Amino acid sequence: MFIWYNKYTRLENDMDKDLLGIKVVRKVILLVSTGQFKQGQKLPAERMLCEKLGVSRGTLRQGLADLQSLGVIKIVPRSGIYIKKYSEKKLPQKVLPPNFKDVSLEDIINARKIIEIPSIELACKKGTKEDIKVLGNTIVKMENTVDDLPEFLQYDMNFHQMIVAMSKNLVLVTAFEAISDYLKYSQVYSSIHEGEEEKALNYHRKIFNAIRDKNAKQGGKLLEQHLEEIVKSYKF
Amino acid sequence: MFIWYNKYTRLENDMDKDLLGIKVVRKVILLVSTGQFKQGQKLPAERMLCEKLGVSRGTLRQGLADLQSLGVIKIVPRSGIYIKKYSEKKLPQKVLPPNFKDVSLEDIINARKIIEIPSIELACKKGTKEDIKVLGNTIVKMENTVDDLPEFLQYDMNFHQMIVAMSKNLVLVTAFEAISDYLKYSQVYSSIHEGEEEKALNYHRKIFNAIRDKNAKQGGKLLEQHLEEIVKSYKF
DNA sequence: TATTCTGGTTCATTAATTATACCAGATATT
DNA sequence: AATATCTGGTATAATTAATGAACCAGAATA
Numbered sequence: 001m002f003i004w005y006n007k008y009t010r011l012e013n014d015m016d017k018d019l020l021g022i023k024v025v026r027k028v029i030l031l032v033s034t035g036q037f038k039q040g041q042k043l044p045a046e047r048m049l050c051e052k053l054g055v056s057r058g059t060l061r062q063g064l065a066d067l068q069s070l071g072v073i074k075i076v077p078r079s080g081i082y083i084k085k086y087s088e089k090k091l092p093q094k095v096l097p098p099n100f101k102d103v104s105l106e107d108i109i110n111a112r113k114i115i116e117i118p119s120i121e122l123a124c125k126k127g128t129k130e131d132i133k134v135l136g137n138t139i140v141k142m143e144n145t146v147d148d149l150p151e152f153l154q155y156d157m158n159f160h161q162m163i164v165a166m167s168k169n170l171v172l173v174t175a176f177e178a179i180s181d182y183l184k185y186s187q188v189y190s191s192i193h194e195g196e197e198e199k200a201l202n203y204h205r206k207i208f209n210a211i212r213d214k215n216a217k218q219g220g221k222l223l224e225q226h227l228e229e230i231v232k233s234y235k236f
Numbered sequence: 237m238f239i240w241y242n243k244y245t246r247l248e249n250d251m252d253k254d255l256l257g258i259k260v261v262r263k264v265i266l267l268v269s270t271g272q273f274k275q276g277q278k279l280p281a282e283r284m285l286c287e288k289l290g291v292s293r294g295t296l297r298q299g300l301a302d303l304q305s306l307g308v309i310k311i312v313p314r315s316g317i318y319i320k321k322y323s324e325k326k327l328p329q330k331v332l333p334p335n336f337k338d339v340s341l342e343d344i345i346n347a348r349k350i351i352e353i354p355s356i357e358l359a360c361k362k363g364t365k366e367d368i369k370v371l372g373n374t375i376v377k378m379e380n381t382v383d384d385l386p387e388f389l390q391y392d393m394n395f396h397q398m399i400v401a402m403s404k405n406l407v408l409v410t411a412f413e414a415i416s417d418y419l420k421y422s423q424v425y426s427s428i429h430e431g432e433e434e435k436a437l438n439y440h441r442k443i444f445n446a447i448r449d450k451n452a453k454q455g456g457k458l459l460e461q462h463l464e465e466i467v468k469s470y471k472f
Numbered sequence: 473t474a475t476t477c478t479g480g481t482t483c484a485t486t487a488a489t490t491a492t493a494c495c496a497g498a499t500a501t502t
Numbered sequence: 503a504a505t506a507t508c509t510g511g512t513a514t515a516a517t518t519a520a521t522g523a524a525c526c527a528g529a530a531t532a
Contacts, residue, residue: 015259015290023251054251056490078497078509103406111407118350170339171347171415178414182407292521314478314528
């Protein structure tokens, strides 16, 4: 039989053999960059973080030390661990999707419609009361931050991510996460016009109500309108 | 300052602490399912695979033992390691990538429907004659490889990727790419039984015709049926 | 015939990670 | 004011994963 392997044959070795500490670093950076940990915020105590992340304290502390030297966190003895301000932290540069220039706002909105509208239907089916409660809290948070645009947009994003998560379909969540960079991009452009926060907020309220009432059709319709508005406000 | 963490706070721990052996298993399965290793084929010698995959021989052999008990390979002393024909055996959860434990075949198929059906509509609108020609070539390649399952599945996958690409929406393509690992595994997962290639091929032919004739509705309907069949064949 | 290849096996070593325990200052509770 | 509990800081023993090197015996090759 033929042998077509030799020592130069490439099999793309990526066995992912990083130390656990590094993975802790990445995880925390992810949590910070997605706004789940906010600047100035106090992190859970080490012993609790261990449990949450599923590593031992020694390993965790190794990762935390790296994060401190990166300027992402500040560890204060006998007090806690704090996320440092954005201005001071040197987060690795966010890498945008490769062919970023070839994407239009219409494409982004289209893709969002395609993924999010069916997600609403699933969310109505599979969402728990707890889910709906959390979703409602996000609405409240949006109301409380109408004057703080960046934070408002963060909650806006959270709202939509939450809907997809409520579908309980991890494949869908993965797909949506993969395009979240594009969404942020679209937010930047759609948020140019101030004063539209109330309008957006209103849509979110209605969408929330529809999901709470298990009215998938209505929810989908509202979401479609909401996304259409984004395109319109950009075009003008 | 307020403390809003307690032991029930979810931080989504996925520190990816699987043994290297399992990762070897996953890697090889991926190589098989993408047609880079074909059935009956002889794998590189263990000592070379170690180098390629970047693991020690002991670790590699641990993974190979698992692969053999899964029926994916056959190890022949003093001869070599061979890829077996697909067994009926389903892949146990532990060999699936970390996230897979929370994913069902239904989830995968659902997500595919959600993304691919609207893609067909866009493909009918935006696909060029060149695109359709390439898509047609893929059909031919599938016809030529009905007896070589891994290669057949490779073209099957290509066909679907191509449709999404024809939407000319890079955001959608990104989302679809992000879940392609799920799709590849699902192919092994659902392990097409003999004789079903023709059926699948037939669906692809019809879908191709629909797209060529710019009949989006028909195309979507066919695709939905095709994906339904996958679920059915697994359930039984 | 001699060499080189194959998978099969064993074992000592290294490194990563865990699990415990204790410290001392800060904070909250009683 | 006294006490209990929380915080990060530190040290250490035990466990486990993974490596690397050696050697075997049958088979293929030169």
